[in-house]
Amino acid sequence: MNPLLEQFLSETRESLQGISEKLLQLESEPESADLMTELFRYVHTLKGNSGLFDFPELTRVLHAGEDLMDAVREGRLPYSLQMADLLLDAMDFVGMLCAEVDKNGSYGACYADDSLRLADVLRKLIGVTDATKAPAAPAARQALSQGKPILALPLAGIPEQVRMRAYRGACGGAPLHFLSYRPAQDCFFQGDDPFFQARQTPGILWGGIAAQKPWPKLAELDAYSAVLDYQLLCEAPLQELQEYYRYVAEQLEITAVSPRSLIMPQGDPNGGPVYEDFVRDGLLLLAAGDLPGLLRAARSMLELSNPELWLASALRWLVLVLELEPDDATALGAILHSLLSLSAPDWQSLKDASPEPSGVTSGAGLESGAPGKKAQFSPEVRGVVAAIIAAQREILSLPVADAWHCGRLRAAAASLQGCLLAGASAGALPGLLEALDAALAGLTAAPLLSWLAESPLNAAGAPLPATELVEHVEHPPAQQPPARDAAASVVAQPAPAEGEAKFGRRAEDAFAAAKSIKVDQVKIDRLMNLIGEMIVAKNALPYLAGRAESVFGVRELSREIKAQYAVINRIAEEMQDSIMQVRMMPVSFVFQRFPRLVRDTSNKLGKEVNLVLEGEDTEADKNIIESLGDPLMHIVRNSLDHGIEAPQVRSAAGKPAAGTLTIRASQESDRVFIEIRDDGKGIDPEVVKRKAYEKGVIDEEQLERITDQEAQNLVFAAGFSTAETVSDLSGRGVGMDVVRTAIERVNGTLHLESTKGKGTCIRISLPLSMAVTNVMIVESQGQLFGVPMDAVVETVRVPRSAIKTIKRSMATVLRGRIVPLKSLNTLLGLADPQKANAEDELAVLVVSVGDESVGILVDDFHETVEIILKPMAGVLSGLAAYSGSALLGDGSVLMVLNMKEVV
Amino acid sequence: MAIDYQKNRVVFSEVAGAEEAEGLLEWLSKHPKGKIDLKECSHLHPANLQVLMAVGCAAYVAPGDAGLAAWVATALRPRP
Numbered sequence: 007m008n009p010l011l012e013q014f015l016s017e018t019r020e021s022l023q024g025i026s027e028k029l030l031q032l033e034s035e036p037e038s039a040d041l042m043t044e045l046f047r048y049v050h051t052l053k054g055n056s057g058l059f060d061f062p063e064l065t066r067v068l069h070a071g072e073d074l075m076d077a078v079r080e081g082r083l084p085y086s087l088q089m090a091d092l093l094l095d096a097m098d099f100v101g102m103l104c105a106e107v108d109k110n111g112s113y114g115a116c117y118a119d120d121s122l123r124l125a126d127v128l129r130k131l132i133g134v135t136d137a138t139k140a141p142a143a144p145a146a147r148q149a150l151s152q153g154k155p156i157l158a159l160p161l162a163g164i165p166e167q168v169r170m171r172a173y174r175g176a177c178g179g180a181p182l183h184f185l186s187y188r189p190a191q192d193c194f195f196q197g198d199d200p201f202f203q204a205r206q207t208p209g210i211l212w213g214g215i216a217a218q219k220p221w222p223k224l225a226e227l228d229a230y231s232a233v234l235d236y237q238l239l240c241e242a243p244l245q246e247l248q249e250y251y252r253y254v255a256e257q258l259e260i261t262a263v264s265p266r267s268l269i270m271p272q273g274d275p276n277g278g279p280v281y282e283d284f285v286r287d288g289l290l291l292l293a294a295g296d297l298p299g300l301l302r303a304a305r306s307m308l309e310l311s312n313p314e315l316w317l318a319s320a321l322r323w324l325v326l327v328l329e330l331e332p333d334d335a336t337a338l339g340a341i342l343h344s345l346l347s348l349s350a351p352d353w354q355s356l357k358d359a360s361p362e363p364s365g366v367t368s369g370a371g372l373e374s375g376a377p378g379k380k381a382q383f384s385p386e387v388r389g390v391v392a393a394i395i396a397a398q399r400e401i402l403s404l405p406v407a408d409a410w411h412c413g414r415l416r417a418a419a420a421s422l423q424g425c426l427l428a429g430a431s432a433g434a435l436p437g438l439l440e441a442l443d444a445a446l447a448g449l450t451a452a453p454l455l456s457w458l459a460e461s462p463l464n465a466a467g468a469p470l471p472a473t474e475l476v477e478h479v480e481h482p483p484a485q486q487p488p489a490r491d492a493a494a495s496v497v498a499q500p501a502p503a504e505g506e507a508k509f510g511r512r513a514e515d516a517f518a519a520a521k522s523i524k525v526d527q528v529k530i531d532r533l534m535n536l537i538g539e540m541i542v543a544k545n546a547l548p549y550l551a552g553r554a555e556s557v558f559g560v561r562e563l564s565r566e567i568k569a570q571y572a573v574i575n576r577i578a579e580e581m582q583d584s585i586m587q588v589r590m591m592p593v594s595f596v597f598q599r600f601p602r603l604v605r606d607t608s609n610k611l612g613k614e615v616n617l618v619l620e621g622e623d624t625e626a627d628k629n630i631i632e633s634l635g636d637p638l639m640h641i642v643r644n645s646l647d648h649g650i651e652a653p654q655v656r657s658a659a660g661k662p663a664a665g666t667l668t669i670r671a672s673q674e675s676d677r678v679f680i681e682i683r684d685d686g687k688g689i690d691p692e693v694v695k696r697k698a699y700e701k702g703v704i705d706e707e708q709l710e711r712i713t714d715q716e717a718q719n720l721v722f723a724a725g726f727s728t729a730e731t732v733s734d735l736s737g738r739g740v741g742m743d744v745v746r747t748a749i750e751r752v753n754g755t756l757h758l759e760s761t762k763g764k765g766t767c768i769r770i771s772l773p774l775s776m777a778v779t780n781v782m783i784v785e786s787q788g789q790l791f792g793v794p795m796d797a798v799v800e801t802v803r804v805p806r807s808a809i810k811t812i813k814r815s816m817a818t819v820l821r822g823r824i825v826p827l828k829s830l831n832t833l834l835g836l837a838d839p840q841k842a843n844a845e846d847e848l849a850v851l852v853v854s855v856g857d858e859s860v861g862i863l864v865d866d867f868h869e870t871v872e873i874i875l876k877p878m879a880g881v882l883s884g885l886a887a888y889s890g891s892a893l894l895g896d897g898s899v900l901m902v903l904n905m906k907e908v909v
Numbered sequence: 910m911a912i913d914y915q916k917n918r919v920v921f922s923e924v925a926g927a928e929e930a931e932g933l934l935e936w937l938s939k940h941p942k943g944k945i946d947l948k949e950c951s952h953l954h955p956a957n958l959q960v961l962m963a964v965g966c967a968a969y970v971a972p973g974d975a976g977l978a979a980w981v982a983t984a985l986r987p988r989p
Binding site: 163196199200201202204205212213214215216217221222224225227229230232233234495 | 933954
């Protein structure tokens with residue numbers, strides 16, 4: 007997830023929190039304009055932010071909320087409890103989407119409908135006062151939701167071949183949808199191309215364009231006001247279409263199309279042979295179930311007909327239906343009948359028609375307009391119920407067989423009763439029982455049959471396809487006008503009441519949202535100390551293993567302890583690593599103050615400086631970062647004051663008038679590098695040498711010997727300043743000394759490079775973290791000492807004969823280089839000479855001090871260990887020779903040498 | 910130029926963008942009987958299309974692009 011999105015999510019969470027707080031406060035003081043303004047600001051910000059991302063659903067709801075809030079703020083609308091409820095709902099929805107984004111990086115397209123509905127409801131509240139602002143489409147949607155009948159789809163405009171192809175596809179299970187897309191009038195100004203969008207619709211079979219209203223005179227035509235409607239027939243799942251049109255969901259109407267409604271013969275209605283005989287034969291063949299015969303007959307009839315004729319078109323459909331859905335006797339019968347009437351089969355009224363000749367409409371309902379409430383079933387259940395009822399009717403019509411007639415009646419009545427209960431029409435039960443009683447008394451099925459003819463089950467049980475030619479996407483069936491309408495809805499979205507409940511629940515159980523927590527640093531330090539102790543304790547295990555073997559002689563146990571140690575070691579290391587991560591901070595924490603500092607300082611000095619910051623997201627331990635603050639400040643000031651010249655001087659030297667100061671941070675393995683580079687006048691070694699001599703920092707002898715590089719590094723010496731006068735910026739001669747000390751305190755190193763006239767570059771190298779130090783343990787006069795691994799160059803054993811004595815100091819030659827040798831015992835003031843091993847070789851630990859290598863003679867080398875270095879405290883803090891102490895695994899204290907001081 | 914205005918004929922090629930609509934409207938106002946050639950057109954912005962529709966251009970050379978041709982056919986139907 008990109009950082010911007012992450013930030014958006016965390017801000018959104020806070021804003022949502024703020025919004026609900028404000029809303030709740032508003033409940034107690036609904037008149038407060040301040041609260042309202044604040045609320046508006048929250049929503050406004052949120053909406054603006056959401057626009058940065060690809061979340062149209064989110065933006066839509068927020069936008070509607072913003073508009074509503076704006077209306078309230080300006081006093082156009084009174085604040086109401088209902089409004090608060092709606093807003094809370096909308097915010098829950100936003101929260102839910104954000105949670106989803108947080109989890110999966112985005113959210114599914116399935117929220118488009120919820121989003122539309124919420125936005126609609128919010129806008130409805132603004133209502134009359136703001137009717138002009140609301141786009142036309144939502145109004146249309148609202149009309150739909152109020153249950154007004156939908157006009158028949160303009161399917162007739164689609165060419166027959168396309169409809170046939172769609173029918174074929176639909177019979178193969180492809181979802182068919184009719185889209186009606188009316189882009190916003192000003193969409194051209196937003197760079198939209200709705201035509202292109204429509205052309206790229208997934209699964210498009212057919213598309214048509216129509217003007218929304220009659221064209222005005224050419225002179226009055228505004229070419230840039232979008233007035234076209236787009237209609238499409240698509241063979242794609244609803245979800246895919248919604249996803250594709252998610253940005254303009256409110257401008258779109260998607261309607262599911264049932265394949266039957268595509269059967270619409272077209273053509274010249276005149277002439278042709280007489281079809282009556284064919285229809286009669288056809289119906290007979292159909293009744294007899296001789297479909298191949300019917301197909302043959304239809305084909306030969308088709309050959310005789312002029313393809314332009316309406317009748318030929320109907321025959322083509324008949325053939326197609328015969329091929330694809332030979333079981334659909336109703337449709338076949340209807341087409342045959344339409345051949346007689348020369349009018350398209352009226353699929354809508356098919357169900358209402360009086361019973362067709364037997365067999366043809368076997369399953370079709372005999373709806374006789376039964377009064378009272380109709381039983382309600384979901385679409386899939388309805389089919390099953392229809393089958394059950396048809397079976398009961400059949401059973402009841404069977405000839406009377408005395409022996410089991412009563413049982414048969416009871417069984418049928420029980421089945422019907424079950425259907426009634428399942429359809430929530432328990433009110434009709436007494437009628438059924440009465441009919442059953444009458445039937446039992448008379449031993450005839452007639453009362454039950456007549457009850458069935460008038461019962462609510464009759465309507466509900468009617469087969470589906472005939473009733474629902476066109477299924478509209480808007481509403482759940484439960485809210486539908488009676489199924490006789492051409493259009494009935496598919497379950498595409500829950501009823502509003504359900505939706506609200508859903509968001510509400512989400513808001514309640516979405517507690518674990520916050521991803522970051524603020525922790526007191528003391529707690530983290532404590533964690534740090536604990537893991538330090540843990541590492542020390544862990545280091546005790548190898549000792550234990552050693553003891554198990556050497557003292558108690560149990561090798562097996564020793565091995566097991568070592569294995570266990572490996573496991574604990576891994577966990578401890580990972581743990582330590584994660585704690586380190588917690589303490590990591592980006593260097594931008596220190597960098598962020600520089601732009602201001604550079605601006606102010608350069609203004610004061612009358613210099614022009616461009617500050618370039620690079621690698622601000624480089625991370626290091628908090629302590630390291632904090633210790634960087636002051637040194638960097640000094641270095642930057644120095645660069646501004648001494649490094650970068652005044653604009654005239656620069657121009658004269660052929661440099662751009664504005665100097666450039668670059669601060670760059672980077673990370674290499676376990677060290678952080680900070681580079682401060684300016685393109686100023688650089689450091690003149692001659693001047694530095696002379697100054698240093700004048701100030702007594704170096705003596706005459708050094709003055710002769712010192713290299714330019716060394717001379718430049720003199721600026722770090724205590725008490726050194728090249729500035730003639732002490733200004734409020736620099737010149738006191740403490741600056742760079744402080745820098746060096748501060749850097750070295752955190753185990754950092756400092757390197758200065760400068761070319762006269764070109765500029766200066768100071769490189770600071772810092773450890774990523776200072777918590778754990780790797781040290782090598784050496785032995786001298788029976789004592790153990792630690793030497794930081796950073797300083798160790800190599801360990802060698804040198805024969806005593808190879809050690810030469812020059813004047814009074816020892817030296818040896820290692821790979822052609824002379825390495826001065828010093829005895830650790832001598833350095834530490836211990837009396838004993840260094841011990842040699844059996845081959846009379848001395849152990850030499852080569853360490854680097856500053857830029858030089860020095861060999862330290864010790865008695866023996868031991869392993870390297872990770873330790874938590876504790877600085878010397880109290881009276882011991884005066885002992886410069888040691889950088890600190892650490893606890894070893896066996897409980898003993900290890901003194902860690904500070905090689906710079908010792909040598 | 911995606912639209913080439915000839916003497917009494919306007920030829921579209923490739924994609925005609927929204928910015929063309931103004932000029933097209935102007936030209937068609939002056940040449941109400943002008944011929945429209947969409948043969949080489951692969952897409953035209955609806956702003957252009959609605960200008961063509963408003964002018965009532967029923968006679969035109971259909972686009973070579975079959976998909977576009979089907980769309981345009983529904984839009985530029987001869988007026989009853």
